[in-house]
Amino acid sequence: ILNVEQSPQSLHVQEGDSTNFTCSFPSSNFYALHWYRWETAKSPEALFVMTLNGDEKKKGRISATLNTKEGYSYLYIKGSQPEDSATYLCASLGQGAQKLVFGQGTRLTINP
Amino acid sequence: EAGVAQSPRYKIIEKRQSVAFWCNPISGHATLYWYQQILGQGPKLLIQFQNNGVVDDSQLPKDRFSAERLKGVDSTLKIQPAKLEDSAVYLCASSPGTGFLANYGYTFGSGTRLTVV
Numbered sequence: 001i002l003n004v005e006q007s008p009q010s011l012h013v014q015e016g017d018s019t020n021f022t023c024s025f026p027s028s029n030f031y032a033l034h035w036y037r038w039e040t041a042k043s044p045e046a047l048f049v050m051t052l053n054g055d056e057k058k059k060g061r062i063s064a065t066l067n068t069k070e071g072y073s074y075l076y077i078k079g080s081q082p083e084d085s086a087t088y089l090c091a092s093l094g095q096g097a098q099k100l101v102f103g104q105g106t107r108l109t110i111n112p
Numbered sequence: 113e114a115g116v117a118q119s120p121r122y123k124i125i126e127k128r129q130s131v132a133f134w135c136n137p138i139s140g141h142a143t144l145y146w147y148q149q150i151l152g153q154g155p156k157l158l159i160q161f162q163n164n165g166v167v168d169d170s171q172l173p174k175d176r177f178s179a180e181r182l183k184g185v186d187s188t189l190k191i192q193p194a195k196l197e198d199s200a201v202y203l204c205a206s207s208p209g210t211g212f213l214a215n216y217g218y219t220f221g222s223g224t225r226l227t228v229v
Contacts, residue, residue, distance in 0.1 A: 004154070032214045043115065044203070046217025089154065098167055098210035099145065100218065102154035 004092050006103035013080045014111050020076040021106040023090030027071035032093040034100055035064055035075055039086040047075075047088075080110045114138070118204050118221035126229055130192040133224045136185070137206030143167075144181055145218065146189050147203040155203055161187060162210070194228045201225050 005024045013019045025033065032051045038044040048057040053068040061078045077084055087107045091100035117136040125131050137144050142163050147155035158177065160168040164184035172179070176195070181187040191198055205218035 006154075009152075034213075034217050036217065036220075041222070043220040043222045044218075045220075049213075049215060049217055051214055093213050098143075098162075098213075099157050099160050100213065102147075102156075104152065104154040 004090060004101050004103040006088075006090055006106050008106060009104065010107040010109070012109045012111055015080060015082060017080055018076065018078045019080055019108070020074050021088065021108075023073045023075070023103055025071050025073075025090075025092040025103075026094075027068060029094045029096075030068050030071070030092070031095045031097065033066055033068075033073050034091040034093070035073070036089040036091070037086045038089060038105070044089060075106075077108075080108075082110045082112055084108060085110045116204055116206055116219050116221035118202075118224055120224055121222065122225050122227075124227045124229060125194055127196055128193040130190065131194055131226060132188055132190045133202050133204075133226075135187045135189070135204030135221055137187075137204070138219050140208065141206035141219070142184075142209045143207045144187050145205045145207075146179060146187070147205065149201045149203060149223075150197075151200070158189070158202075167210075191226075194226075196228050199226055199228045 035047040036044040048064045050066040055066045063076045066073045087105040089105045091102040144161045146158045149155040158172045159179045161181040164181050179189045201223045203223045204221040
């Protein structure tokens with residue numbers, strides 16, 4: 001079973017500041033990396049699906065990068081807003097695998 | 113497009129009681145997953161269905177957990193009898209098929225928060 005690790009486990013950021021957090025995954029047998037945002041009392045929502053080394057995806061103020069050779073991905077949030085408060089999950093899909101393996105998440109709180 | 117429906121949203125039961133959760137995936141999605149998320153941990157796959165067949169149930173505690181997906185549409189997850197350590201959020205997710213996971217994410221339901229006292 002893949003071991004996916006996220007850091008930090010929790011993070012408090014002042015409104016307007018930028019922040020980032022990390023997802024590490026086994027680089028061997030890699031196929032795809034997913035990021036999800038999970039707001040309290042809502043469904044986890046897919047943010048990005050990434051497959052190519054060096055890929056960068058962007059959605060509004062949120063962006064993500066991927067390094068498949070060293071096995072890590074960064075999620076960046078620029079100019080944090082209170083609505084960015086959520087748990088951010090990453091998940092890895094191995095070659096030939098049929099399911100995602102999730103990290104433990106980074107719980108982000110934006111202080112107004 | 114309607115989302116993944118799950119019920120109930122919350123459930124509190126005493127240990128040794130039984131509980132059942134229901135999930136209705138996106139119409140046409142062949143693959144359905146049940147994940148268990150214990151506080152402070154990442155979601156852990158309990159069981160994966162492809163249509164009405166089980167693909168992976170290697171982490172399902174089969175002495176107390178059971179799941180079915182009759183007719184390849186909605187699914188039920190049951191715990192009997194419940195233990196304190198079963199307190200968790202139970203998430204249902206669906207996808208068109210496993211071959212789509214390189215391009216599309218899961219669609220999740222809102223989860224069922226189970227508290228066993």
